[in-house]
Amino acid sequence: MLCDVCGKNPATVHLTEIIDEQMNELHLCEDCARHKSAAMEQQFGLSDLLAGMADFEKPSSKEEEMVTMKCHSCGLTYADFKKIGRLGCGECYNVFRRYLAPLLKRIHGSNQHIGKNPAKTKVVTKLYKKKAGLEELKNQLQKAIRQEAFEEAARLRDQIKEMEGKKEKE
Amino acid sequence: MQINDLINHTSEWLKGTGPHSDVVISSRIRLARNLNKFPFPHWASKAQLNAIMEKISQAIEKVPLLKNSTLFVLANLDSIDKQFLVERHLMSIEHTQKTEQKAVLVNDEENIAVMINEEDHLRIQLMQSGFNLFEAWEIINGIDDALAKFLDYAYLADFGYLTACPTNTGTGMRGSVMLHLPALVMSRQIERVLAAIAKLSFTTRGLYGEGTQASGNFFQISNQVSLGHSETEIIENINGLIRQIIEQETQAREIMLAKSKEILEDRINRSLGILKSARIITSQETIELLSMVRLGSDLGMVKDIDRRTINELFIITQPAHLQKLENVKLSSDQRDLKRAELIRKKLNLL
Numbered sequence: 432m433l434c435d436v437c438g439k440n441p442a443t444v445h446l447t448e449i450i451d452e453q454m455n456e457l458h459l460c461e462d463c464a465r466h467k468s469a470a471m472e473q474q475f476g477l478s479d480l481l482a483g484m485a486d487f488e489k490p491s492s493k494e495e496e497m498v499t500m501k502c503h504s505c506g507l508t509y510a511d512f513k514k515i516g517r518l519g520c521g522e523c524y525n526v527f528r529r530y531l532a533p534l535l536k537r538i539h540g541s542n543q544h545i546g547k548n549p550a551k552t553k554v555v556t557k558l559y560k561k562k563a564g565l566e567e568l569k570n571q572l573q574k575a576i577r578q579e580a581f582e583e584a585a586r587l588r589d590q591i592k593e594m595e596g597k598k599e600k601e
Numbered sequence: 602m603q604i605n606d607l608i609n610h611t612s613e614w615l616k617g618t619g620p621h622s623d624v625v626i627s628s629r630i631r632l633a634r635n636l637n638k639f640p641f642p643h644w645a646s647k648a649q650l651n652a653i654m655e656k657i658s659q660a661i662e663k664v665p666l667l668k669n670s671t672l673f674v675l676a677n678l679d680s681i682d683k684q685f686l687v688e689r690h691l692m693s694i695e696h697t698q699k700t701e702q703k704a705v706l707v708n709d710e711e712n713i714a715v716m717i718n719e720e721d722h723l724r725i726q727l728m729q730s731g732f733n734l735f736e737a738w739e740i741i742n743g744i745d746d747a748l749a750k751f752l753d754y755a756y757l758a759d760f761g762y763l764t765a766c767p768t769n770t771g772t773g774m775r776g777s778v779m780l781h782l783p784a785l786v787m788s789r790q791i792e793r794v795l796a797a798i799a800k801l802s803f804t805t806r807g808l809y810g811e812g813t814q815a816s817g818n819f820f821q822i823s824n825q826v827s828l829g830h831s832e833t834e835i836i837e838n839i840n841g842l843i844r845q846i847i848e849q850e851t852q853a854r855e856i857m858l859a860k861s862k863e864i865l866e867d868r869i870n871r872s873l874g875i876l877k878s879a880r881i882i883t884s885q886e887t888i889e890l891l892s893m894v895r896l897g898s899d900l901g902m903v904k905d906i907d908r909r910t911i912n913e914l915f916i917i918t919q920p921a922h923l924q925k926l927e928n929v930k931l932s933s934d935q936r937d938l939k940r941a942e943l944i945r946k947k948l949n950l951l
Contacts, residue, residue: 505640517720519644521637521755521763524770531767535760538768540802541829544761546772547742549749567829 434460502526543567565594602671602709604682608917608925612689612711612728615916617908619731623899624847626779626819626912627728629690630737630836632745633764633773634723635755641765642718650702650718657717660751661706666744667715670708675700681930684921690728692716713744720765721773723748732843734776734836742832761828771828776839779808780846783818783896784853794846795820802826803842808888818892822846858900869897873906877948882941887918906948914947 432442440460498510507519509527518524524531535542545564568591575584614627635641639653661667675683675696683697691714692705706715716724725748727741755763762773769775785791795805806821822843824835857865872893876882895911897903916922918940924931927939 504638505644507644515643517643517765518641518763518767520640521635521757524757524760524763531760535767535770535828539771539826539828543759544757544771544828546761546774546831547745548758549754549756 432458434458434463436460436463497530500527541567541570565591568594602707604673604678604685605925607685607689607707607711608922610711611909611913612916614690614712614728614730615909615912616730617912619729619733621847622731622908624780624782624850625732625843626781627690627730628733628737629726629728629777629779630734630741631724631726631775631777632741633721633762633769633775634725634745634748634752635721635763635765636723637753637755639722642720642722643765647702653722654702654704654717656752657723658704660748661715663751664744664747666740666747667706667708667713669710670706670713672704672706675703675705681921681924685925688916688919688921690714691726693719693724695719713740721769723752732778732840732847734778734840735833738776738832738836768825769827772830772832772835774827774832774835775823776836777806777821777823778839778843780820780822780843780850781818781892781895782820782846782850783892784857785846785850786818788853788857790849790853794849798822798842798846801842803839819888854896854900865900866902869893869900869902873897873903873948876944878945879941881937882944883937884918884920884940887940887944888915891915910947914944918944 434440434442435458437460440462442458443461443464498513499508501508502519502523503526504522505519507523509530512518512523512527518527532542543566545567568587572584572587572591575581575587614629619625619628636653636656639645639649642650642653645653658672661670661672673682673686678686678700680697683692683700686692686705686707687694687697689711691707691711693716696703696705696716696719702718704717706717707713712728714726714728716726725741725744727737727744729737757763761771764770764773782791782794785794798805802825804823804825806823808819808821822839824839827835830838872890876887876890876894891911891914894903894906895908898906898908898911917926920931920933920936923936923939923943926943931939
């Protein structure tokens with residue numbers, strides 16, 4: 432069997448990837464395997480895991496831009512983040528937003544905060560919160576239906592109806 | 602308060618009271634917070650870390666809920682003192698490393714602890730005895746609100762509270778419940794329970810949190826997801842799971858009582874016998890035997906020793922506690938001798 436990536440060398444590494452519940456089997460030669468994941472040879476710590484997750488978000492054409500992209504506030508590059516698994520400051524979340532949003536979604540199943548706000552921002556985010564809440568409910572409804580949890584689904588459906596009703600009145 | 606004053610004090614969460622305290626040792630909530638415009642601790646300069654420490658300690662002084670508390674600057678503590686605070690669950694193991702510009706604030710009741718410049722600028726922790734996450738949340742929420750009046754937190758409307766590690770982003774909240782599950786372990790059902798927990802995106806850890814192994818039938822269960830659910834939703838989710846585990850443990854205890862009472866009585870009393878008469882004992886063995894005695898006390902088989910005494914013994918037999926009590930550095934062998942002596946004294950006096 433030849434390597435799935437280069438198609439030249441015999442495949443000696445067999446890798447099973449699970450992305451979004453989709454299982455993928457990859458047969459790679461040693462060089463391509465090493466290239467794919469240097470982290471595989473190291474001890475697998477949290478930062479490796481995060482870095483690995485961040486990697487999946489890589490839009491191939493923007494690869495270079497992403498790695499060299501730098502936070503204007505603290506100087507951390509996205510390559511730094513991939514290496515250490517920690518961000519440099521709060522502003523990093525704005526600078527790397529387009530890569531972090533999918534990463535957060537992968538970690539938490541959502542990238543919309545619906546918890547408390549520091550008192551000062553309460554007024555500004557009130558509307559936002561409501562919208563996020565509705566979206567989240569719809570996600571939960573889909574999930575409940577997939578899991579055939581029909582009682583839960585009915586409860587969520589009623590809640591969504593109620594929220595949408597209120598919105599129309601407003 | 603000096604660090605030595607803590608040794609003769611029983612932490613609030615060790616009192617063995619509160620709902621379901623036969624199965625639940627303690628409930629803990631921690632919030633991760635960072636200051637706007639400052640790099641996270643691992644990325645900050647010494648001067649920035651100092652400024653962060655300054656800002657946070659000034660804010661703390663203005664918060665009434667944090668009034669009766671002491672700030673321990675870690676650079677001023679020796680390694681035994683630091684380990685002592687870890688053993689009391691007042692700070693993490695990570696906080697004992699590279700201790701420059703780090704501190705921990707502890708209140709007199711020892712149920713509130715605030716780590717400064719750990720992984721995030723602020724890690725606020727609240728511990729309660731028994732199964733009590735909502736009460737813990739109410740108190741910690743109040744502390745957080747009060748601090749937010751004086752501190753500008755790093756926060757975005759869509760991502761929530763911003764943290765050094767994206768696994769804490771959003772609410773920045775981790776709720777953990779420490780469970781004692783001897784019957785599920787003895788009846789070999791624990792693997793099944795732990796596997797189910799992992800599937801539900803909760804984490805199981807040992808007595809001392811991240812990176813520690815579960816030992817002596819103690820399991821700390823906490824949420825993994827911190828974004829996309831409100832704080833109360835996260836707590837409700839943990840509570841729902843914990844209620845089921847409590848029920849399973851209680852059932853397993855009842856079945857053991859009904860089917861093999863003598864065997865259980867034998868194990869519990871043998872454990873107590875060893876603790877009362879051993880001359881050399883490791884901390885691992887101590888935890889395992891105390892776990893059995895605690896079960897005996899919960900089931901009414903051990904009458905003269907209460908939960909609080911057992912809980913205290915778990916803590917004061919730890920290495921740094923023994924050395925603080927003796928006021929001298931002890932080797933591992935010396936500790937095993939002193940530990941056995943201390944346990945004999947405490948249990949035979951009763």
